[in-house]
Amino acid sequence: MIDLRPYKRRLAFLVLFVLATFLMPIWSQDNASIEATLSEYFEEYTAYKNQDQLDMAFDVLDKAQQFAESSLNEKGMIGTYNRFALLNLQRGDREKAEFYLARANxxxxxxxxxxxxxxxxxxxxxxxLFSSDLNFRALQELNDAKKLSNDRNLLNNMVLLEGMIYMRIQDYEKASISFNALLVNTDPIEKNYLTTKAHLGLAQLYLQTEDFKESIKNSVNALELAQRNNFKTEFLESNEYLALAYEKDAQYKLALQYKENIVKIKDSIFTIDKLKAETNKADKLAMEDAKAVIARQDERIEELSESANRSEITAILTSAFLTIISLLAVSLYRNNQIKLKTNDLLQTKNRELQAARDAAVQAMEAKTNFLSTVSHELR
Incomplete structure (x- = not known):
């Protein structure tokens, strides 16, 4: 008879291989599509954030979060929470920033x-940490972060923050290295924004080191980029640095001109009503989001915990079952050995008893014959 077991195993392996060949590309395509959609959301959020349209940035992040959760994409959820943290920090709400960072962690x-x-x-x-003036701890976190990430946009933002920290601790040489590294960058998302921030960093550096000509030069470059790309905060900062640099350089007429620009900018762009509207909008979104996040994450954590518990219980029961089967097998083997030995012993004893009985029968027959012979002779 032909043994079909090897062929069955080969057939099963072939079926699994075919399924993997067809299903893996489908899964990869779906995952790539999810990642692409999230990247679009994050780029849109970045554009709004850099233009100080914080209410729009919050709306986009809210959509990104819902999409990531509906797609069960944990990486997307982590990225969304970290961006919520940055956006709240930019808005000045440290408590909510820490809340979202904690969710990401x-x-x-x-x-x-x-x-x-x-x-x-x-x-x-x-x-x-930088916002709390804990500059050296912030540098340490940045050093650790650089070792973990290979994202070019994130690394460029780390260089920018590094330059800002060095400025604060008055290490102007290292600050200059960081800012100059960003003047000609190839960032895929924030090329112009990072260049603008680098020019502003150098404008501040040269202002503090009293190189007013270079400060003016970098401020003008930042001003042009900010105006062209609608970077509102950076546009205001450029005018402020120009007003200070021209005043220090004794060009008072130009200094007055940029001071007047500052007043107009604050009145037209950064009105109190606009800031209040953005704050209320962000507060509402953040609170609703926080509640939704907590509810969804608690459900998710509970599901994961139940799944983990089921897996652990299954592993324990499987181990216990295998242990019991092993013990039963050993017990049956030992019982079988004892039974075999007992049977051998009983068979031996039976043979001995049979031989003894036969000997007794023969003795009785001999005795009977002897008595019969004696009785006959006496008669």
Whole structure:
């Protein structure tokens, strides 16, 4: 009879291979599509953030979060929480920034390995430390973050923050290196924004080191980029640095001109009503989002916990079952051995008893014959 078991195993392996061949590309395509959609959301958020349209940036992040959660994309959720943290920090709400960073870190703890996500969270932590004037701790976080991330846009933002920290601790040489590195950058998302920030950093540096000509030069470059790209905060800062630099350089007429520009900019762009409207909008979105996040994440954590518990219980029961089967097998083997030995012993004893009985019968027959012979002779 032909043994078909080897052929069955080969057929099963072939079926699994075919399924993997067809299903893996489909899964990869779906995952790539999700990543592409999230990237679009994040780029849109970045554009609004850099133009100080914070209410729009919050709306986009809210959509990104809902999409990431509906797609069960944990990396996207971590990225969204970190961006919420940065946006709230930019708005001046440190408490909400810390809240979202904590949510991102909590998800990272349950994720097996996501170095880029850890690097992003460390960058956010460095921003928080910098905002608290804990500059050397912020530098340490940045050094750790650089080791974890290979995202070019994130690394460029780390260089920018590094330059700002060096400015604050008055290490102008290192600050200059950081800012100059960003003047000609090839960032895929924030090329013009990073260049503008680098010019502003150098404008401040040269102002503090009393090289007013260079300060004016960099301020003008920043002003042109900010105006062209609608970077409102940077446009205001450029005018402020120009007013200061021209005044220090004794060009008072130009200094007065830029001071007047500052007043107009604040009146037209940064009105109190606009700031209040953005704050109320952001507060509402943030609170609604916070509640939704907590509810969804608690459900997710509960599901993961139940899944983990089921897996652990299954593993324990499987181990216990295998142990019991092993013990039963050993017990049956030992019982079988004892039974065999007992049977051998009983058979031996039976043979001995049979031989003894036969000997007794023969003795009785001999005795009977002897008595019969004696009785006959006596008669």
């Amino acid at each position: 909590r998800m990272l703890e349950s994720y097996l390995s996501y170095p880029s996500g850890e690097g992003f969270s460390k960058f956010v932590e460095a921003k928080l």
